[in-house]
Amino acid sequence: MPSRRRSAVTCSRSPLRCSGRSTGWSSTAWINRSPGGAGGVKGSRLTGDRERIAVLLGFDGVIEHTRDAMRHGLIGLVGTAASPVTTPTKLAEDLEIWSSSEFGYVRLADRHTRSSVLMPQKRNPYALTMVRGEAGILIGRLTGMLAISRSPRPPRRAVTT
Known part of the structure; x- marks a missing residue:
């Protein structure tokens, strides 16, 4: 049951990511981070070394979690504008x-x-x-x-x- 275990880990870390976003992660800090390797929901198997690829492409770093790469940065930006x-x-x-x-x-x-x-x-x-x-x-x-x-x-x- 790896999917249940992964889901439990994701749910337990989610509040920590959200609190980090609200305290120190500005709504534009994610813009110069690489979303490479962030597939739809569970990531991608075709990633390689994400940090190295991000540096080669000129990004400051990588977006750690798939959901952050997919939606949360945009939600923060639209919320800041609204x-x-x-x-x-x-x-x-x-x-x-x-x-x-x-x-x-x-x-x-x-x-x-x-x-x-x-x-x-x-x-x-x-x-x-x-x-x-x-x-x-x-x-x-x-x-x-x-x-x-x-x-x-x-x-x-x-x-x-």
């Missing part, structure tokens, strides 16, 4: 509400609005909608990446006796 866009999104939402006819606290310049398709006299805050929409796409990409980074496991089968 975090600061939440504040402008909240501001855009507030400005959109404050510029509505119900409130009228703010008047947006015409270059930041578009006329409504159904009511041409009404001005829609198009620029604010774009800020909210683009931030939503980035946050959605991060959520999707987090969802697929779970361990791939085969479906459970019913036990028949």
Whole structure:
């Protein structure tokens, strides 16, 4: 049962890798590390000396774990990009509400609005909608990446006796 043993070792080391990522591993430190030898889930048998190949190719080192090479660096990078866009999104939402006819606290310049398709006299805050929409796409990409980074496991089968 080598696959179960390997899975147990991976699960026990995973929190240590995650804590190392959150404390000292910046979101861009993985960029100049070689992913060579990192196959889909269990690595690759065609690796050779990974450190030597990384040095010959001009990398600073290798990414130690397959899952780190496959996803975690990108997740950190997208998370770092998604975090600061939440504040402008909240501001855009507030400005959109404050510029509505119900409130009228703010008047947006015409270059930041578009006329409504159904009511041409009404001005829609198009620029604010774009800020909210683009931030939503980035946050959605991060959520999707987090969802697929779970361990791939085969479906459970019913036990028949």
